[in-house]
Amino acid sequence: MNLDLIVFLVLLVLGYVFGQIAEKRHFKSIIEREKALRDVLCFNERHIPDLGPADTTLVAGSVVVSIDYFKRFVAGLRNLVGGRMNAYESLLERARREATLRMKEEARARGATSVWNVRLETASIYKGARQDVGSVEVVAYGTARIPR
């Protein structure tokens, strides 16, 4: 057996084990925090209805999440046959939910009860060695309404 194959298999197993653990843990924490922040309402409506005197301020949250080696390999295989790429779907979902949560956390810290005109922006700072999607960056931002 040549060394390259051994390294590849080791990386695959490491990626699978740690990636699964990390993803499960992340989703668990996302769900918990979403419950805790449920009373901070999010809207992508542009006009704030008149609900009494309030201050507004810009709030934002950002996150960079990376995919693991195993999932990237599976996604590469999927690329051959086409179809849904579950590996990337869960990556994007994690990133978007996490960024929204961080935005809500900032809103809560400033005493806001709702966030309006929420926008999500994705980008790519880091690209994998073969220029494939290695990680995704999401910025969520909106206007927080702070009742006076």
Next chain:
Amino acid sequence: MIVTNIEVIPGKTVIKHLGIVNGNTVRAKHAGRDIMASFKNIFGGELKGYTELLQESREEALQRMIEQAQAIGANAVVNVRFSTSSIAAGAAELFAYGTAVVVE
């Protein structure tokens, strides 16, 4: 300075429109962070170094936009948008733009 990404500021009226202001920044982390990130690419998970980078760039871009707005005598920036692009691996470009106005 009031910064918001909606068109109006509740309870205030726009009395003067001063045009678009913008701020941008391109930042990179040191190579050590890039190496750490490529390790993380095996295990998956959040790349904390890059999250920090993104946050710093966002604040910097906003700050530059606000400075520009102040320079032309605005007291609020409305309709703020963020835009991101990647020009090189490991570097983040963040661009913030909005409309500078005077409110009362």
